[in-house]
Amino acid sequence: MIWYKDNNSDIAVSTRIRLARNLDKTPFPNALGDTKEVTERIKNAVLSSNSTLAKDFDFIDLDQTPAIRKQEMAEKHLISPDMCGGKGRSVLVSKDETMSIMLMEEDHIRLQIIQSGYALDEAYKTASRVDDVIEESLTYAFDNEFGYLTACPTNTGTGMRASVMLHLPALTMTENINRVISSAGSLGIEVRGLYGEGTKAYGCLYQISNRSTLGISEEKSLERLKSTVDRIVDMENKAREALKTNSADALADKVYRSYGILKYARNMSSAEAKSLLSDVMLGADMGILSFKGKVTPLECMVMTEPALICGGEELKPEDRDRKRAEFIRGNI
Amino acid sequence: MIWYKDNNSDIAVSTRIRLARNLDKTPFPNALGDTKEVTERIKNAVLSSNSTLAKDFDFIDLDQTPAIRKQEMAEKHLISPDMCGGKGRSVLVSKDETMSIMLMEEDHIRLQIIQSGYALDEAYKTASRVDDVIEESLTYAFDNEFGYLTACPTNTGTGMRASVMLHLPALTMTENINRVISSAGSLGIEVRGLYGEGTKAYGCLYQISNRSTLGISEEKSLERLKSTVDRIVDMENKAREALKTNSADALADKVYRSYGILKYARNMSSAEAKSLLSDVMLGADMGILSFKGKVTPLECMVMTEPALICGGEELKPEDRDRKRAEFIRGNI
Numbered sequence: 001m002i003w004y005k006d007n008n009s010d011i012a013v014s015t016r017i018r019l020a021r022n023l024d025k026t027p028f029p030n031a032l033g034d035t036k037e038v039t040e041r042i043k044n045a046v047l048s049s050n051s052t053l054a055k056d057f058d059f060i061d062l063d064q065t066p067a068i069r070k071q072e073m074a075e076k077h078l079i080s081p082d083m084c085g086g087k088g089r090s091v092l093v094s095k096d097e098t099m100s101i102m103l104m105e106e107d108h109i110r111l112q113i114i115q116s117g118y119a120l121d122e123a124y125k126t127a128s129r130v131d132d133v134i135e136e137s138l139t140y141a142f143d144n145e146f147g148y149l150t151a152c153p154t155n156t157g158t159g160m161r162a163s164v165m166l167h168l169p170a171l172t173m174t175e176n177i178n179r180v181i182s183s184a185g186s187l188g189i190e191v192r193g194l195y196g197e198g199t200k201a202y203g204c205l206y207q208i209s210n211r212s213t214l215g216i217s218e219e220k221s222l223e224r225l226k227s228t229v230d231r232i233v234d235m236e237n238k239a240r241e242a243l244k245t246n247s248a249d250a251l252a253d254k255v256y257r258s259y260g261i262l263k264y265a266r267n268m269s270s271a272e273a274k275s276l277l278s279d280v281m282l283g284a285d286m287g288i289l290s291f292k293g294k295v296t297p298l299e300c301m302v303m304t305e306p307a308l309i310c311g312g313e314e315l316k317p318e319d320r321d322r323k324r325a326e327f328i329r330g331n332i
Numbered sequence: 333m334i335w336y337k338d339n340n341s342d343i344a345v346s347t348r349i350r351l352a353r354n355l356d357k358t359p360f361p362n363a364l365g366d367t368k369e370v371t372e373r374i375k376n377a378v379l380s381s382n383s384t385l386a387k388d389f390d391f392i393d394l395d396q397t398p399a400i401r402k403q404e405m406a407e408k409h410l411i412s413p414d415m416c417g418g419k420g421r422s423v424l425v426s427k428d429e430t431m432s433i434m435l436m437e438e439d440h441i442r443l444q445i446i447q448s449g450y451a452l453d454e455a456y457k458t459a460s461r462v463d464d465v466i467e468e469s470l471t472y473a474f475d476n477e478f479g480y481l482t483a484c485p486t487n488t489g490t491g492m493r494a495s496v497m498l499h500l501p502a503l504t505m506t507e508n509i510n511r512v513i514s515s516a517g518s519l520g521i522e523v524r525g526l527y528g529e530g531t532k533a534y535g536c537l538y539q540i541s542n543r544s545t546l547g548i549s550e551e552k553s554l555e556r557l558k559s560t561v562d563r564i565v566d567m568e569n570k571a572r573e574a575l576k577t578n579s580a581d582a583l584a585d586k587v588y589r590s591y592g593i594l595k596y597a598r599n600m601s602s603a604e605a606k607s608l609l610s611d612v613m614l615g616a617d618m619g620i621l622s623f624k625g626k627v628t629p630l631e632c633m634v635m636t637e638p639a640l641i642c643g644g645e646e647l648k649p650e651d652r653d654r655k656r657a658e659f660i661r662g663n664i
Contacts, residue, residue: 264595265589266584325585
């Protein structure tokens with residue numbers, strides 16, 4: 001299921017597995033020059049395979065895609081923000097938008113599975129299946145000692161980045177989040193913002209992911225990540241309980257005020273929308289407010305992102321803010 | 333009509349006429365010692381008069397009145413905040429709460445007419461009528477040169493303070509209010525907060541009143557006040573037009589956000605309630621938001637004042653804030 005469309009998500013909102021792969025005896029994209037031939041080979045490996053997966057995918061040449069559409073894809077996490085720029089890049093996207101294969105990002109292939117809920121094993125299984133389909137007709141750059149070779153040494157080995165997106169409003173409100181981030185770090189687990197490295201945790205959404213790819217198996221890596229995610233989820237639950245016990249009134253007031261503003265505001269920035277929607281998500285999760293909107297707060301966050309809210313038009317920032325407020329009023 | 337119950341008020345919310353009077357050959361209250369005998373004489377002058385007004389009034393001995401009830405009366409502007417303290421004080425209040433006669437405030441008699449809308453002549457006529465009823469059986473301290481004698485020389489002469497309460501959100505938002513206050517001052521007109529001298533203009537409500545009582549007739553004084561009020565109302569209207577022209581979107585956003593918070597908040601201070609209700613009042617006046625509440629924003633401001641919201645109970649501040657939010661949610 002599309003990662004932001006889950007109605008049952010609580011703390012663990014979505015799961016993502018990304019595999020970095022490169023073709024054997026082929027320069028990495030940054031040294032490749034013309035990317036056409038390599039792109040064609042990978043595209044064919046997927047689209048012409050005998051697997052049922054073949055007809056799931058659509059090929060999108062990003063050089064032929066308007067900037068606003070590329071940004072929409074980045075907002076849906078189908079491509080990395082970095083893929084919005086550059087030349088010679090393309091992506092294969094599954095019709096249900098849970099699978100995408102970025103071509104000529106940092107590596108030749110960045111295969112990604114992203115789905116709703118906390119489903120690391122399921123997502124990894126799907127990723128391996130797609131990986132196998134590609135490997136049926138192509139040979140990966142692989143070293144018996146190091147593992148998969150990648151453009152950046154931080155990905156060499158498994159080439160895998162597994163991550164779980166957690167909604168951590170209580171740990172944020174109680175100011176325990178920095179402690180969580182640094183203790184996860186000491187276990188080789190990274191805690192990053194909504195759009196990955198160096199981005200802010202808008203809407204109290206944090207990506208928890210494995211850092212090590214070298215000298216560790218995929219299974220071991222997933223296990224480590226799961227144990228940290230479980231621990232953070234537990235801490236968030238405890239922080240929610242503490243809020244309930246110590247400041248139930250203030251919390252209910254905050255949740256309902258955010259809901260009231262979302263229901264009535266006429267202009268709203270993306271950052272404010274995420275922050276208020278995060279409060280409403282928390283309120284719904286904790287049974288403070290019963291949420292009967294047409295879309296979930298998480299879907300509302302994504303659908304009101306700067307490009308997605310424009311619906312393909314180029315809008316001025318003030319028109320975008322007005323359209324965002326209108327969408328939110330009508331849908332939550 | 334009760335001053336805060338007007339549904340048609342726009343900028344000029346309410347009108348008040350206050351006459352300060354003292355009995356002839358009788359020390360002012362602060363030098364009087366026992367106030368019983370003088371109180372009795374004035375009370376009888378009103379309640380035993382042949383006028384139809386006699387049965388309009390109820391006598392309330394403030395020494396026998398619980399503090400919270402006195403505060404309620406102050407919040408309804410039936411007595412001055414000063415009357416909540418002290419000893420030997422009482423008040424005659426008309427059943428429709430538009431007339432009150434405070435006994436043993438600074439002067440023996442503080443006769444007050446307070447009603448909704450902009451009605452200086454009407455209110456002054458009523459005040460004179462009540463004044464005449466009292467004078468039928470009592471002799472006022474009056475000097476042919478100075479006029480009515482009062483405890484404080486600033487009231488000597490007409491003993492009249494006429495005031496109009498104006499709702500000036502646009503002049504406040506556009507930061508022109510201080511210019512208005514100082515230019516009114518140079519015309520002998522005072523601009524003060526919601527509860528009179530030295531109080532803050534919560535809810536953008538300002539009392540505009542005459543300063544001079546000496547060497548000027550009541551008629552002339554009312555005329556001067558009216559011309560200043562008319563000018564300020566005109567400036568407020570122009571400021572509203574300017575907001576409409578220059579920042580319609582931001583204004584609508586502000587009005588609707590305030591409405592959303594009022595509709596959903598769980599706890600609210602009196603100051604915040606007044607500020608948000610002022611936005612909603614402005615929005616309704618300007619046709620931005622159609623207001624269908626059970627009470628007007630102005631009535632909501634008064635009914636959620638710290639004592640009135642308690643409904644006669646002694647409540648802790650947090651319970652009061654919760655009850656206020658509840659009242660507002662249910663009534664606007």
